[in-house]
Amino acid sequence: MVDDNSHSPRFGYKSDRLKPLRAFCQVARLGSVSRAAEALYLSQPAITLQLQALERELGVRLFERTGRRLTPTREGDALYELARPLVEGIDALPAAFREQIRGLDAGELHVAAGSSTILYLLPKIVEAYRKAHPEVRLILHNVTGAGGLDQLRKDEVDLAVGSMLEVPGDIDYAPVYRFEPMLIAPPNHPLATKPDLKLEDLSPYGLILPPQRLTTYRLVDLVFQQNRVPYTVALEVGGWEVIKQYVAMGLGISIVTSICLTDADRTRLAARSLAKYFPSRSYGVVMRKGKYLSQQARDFVALIQPQILAPREYDETGHSGR
Structure with a gap:
């Protein structure tokens, strides 16, 4: 190796820093000019x-000889730590670029939806789309209704899937599914089998509802x-899964949309249609x-499409028809 001072003449190799850095990294890794030359398909004099x-x-x-091996000096070690990720990144650029181009060709799809839509409505649709x-x-994007509209207006998402009661003038809404409003209660609750269920029958029992800021609470x-x-609210809590769990524990009754009722709920909840009083969603x-x-x-x-996930049907006594 040479140890010339800073007044040495410039070499043509300086115009392309990648080549000497790549050669340096290979010598540092392999400990030999000849082995680095073989790895880079170059001659030893070129290295x-x-x-x-x-x-x-x-x-x-940058190097000192230890026996038959070239070992980086202290300065060589420092340069290797800096140069190695740069060289590896540049060398991997063509493959990474091709992968990125494939991603651009395939594209991305951003969909906004609320928690209930993501949990109950979209799984089969997403599964079919991924296949x-x-x-x-x-x-x-897991959002509230207002958050989804904001993302739509900013073009941060391509579309949204969810429920809308009021449609702003700058928004198009194409309803596909309809779900019944349901009273849910523990199976042994007096309302579980009460004939000719009326809205007044709910008054003596505390309701478990989502927070007041949400549409469901305002609609109820x-x-x-x-x-x-008259009615009373025993508990406000977010998330239909949590509401169903608390109802099953006997902490109150609730009014939900049938979209959230699954086959697993049949053994722990009684569900009664309230379509006579509440609009479907x-x-x-x-x-x-x-x-x-x-x-x-x-x-x-x-x-x-409706046939992918149709609303679950219930008879008057709260039993699932499917």
Whole structure:
């Protein structure tokens, strides 16, 4: 190795820093100029010249010989720590670029939805979409109704799936599914089998409802107020799974949408239709008006069909018809 001062003439190799850095990293890794030359399909003199150019440029000795092996000096070790990730990153660039291009060709799909939609409505749709389009990167954004509209307006998502009671003028809403309002109670509750269930029958029992800011709470309050029926709220808690669990524990009764009732709930809950008093809830596709849907988004929308996940039907006594 050379130990020239900073006034040494410039080498042509300096114009391409990658070559001497790649040669340096291979020598540091393999401990030999000849083995580095074989790894890089270059001649030994070419490797030596590249190392000389690098030492001249940096003004330090990078290797010392230990027996038959070249060992990095202290400065060589420092340079290796800096250069190795750079060289490896550059060498991996073509493959990474091809992978990125494949990702661009496949595309991404951003879908906004609330927790209940993601949990109860979308699993089969997402499963079908992933099978049909495994190359597309699908991102589900868990949002509230207002948050989903905000993302739509900012074009942060391609579309949303959920329920809407009021549709703003800049939004298109295409309802696909309809789900009944249901009273849920423990199986041994007096309302579980009471004939000719009326809204007034709910008054003596505390309701477990979502937080007041959510649509479900406001809708329940509106219906009771319109019918001039008093009611009490025993507990406010977010998430239908939590509400169902608390109802099953006997902490109160609740009014939910049948979308959240699963086969597993049949043994722990009694469900009674309240369609006589509460409107059914629709779920469907929400888009910003004038929004161009990509092919990925159109393929996803095409899978949102009622036959994929139909509402569960209940008879008057609260038993599932399916």
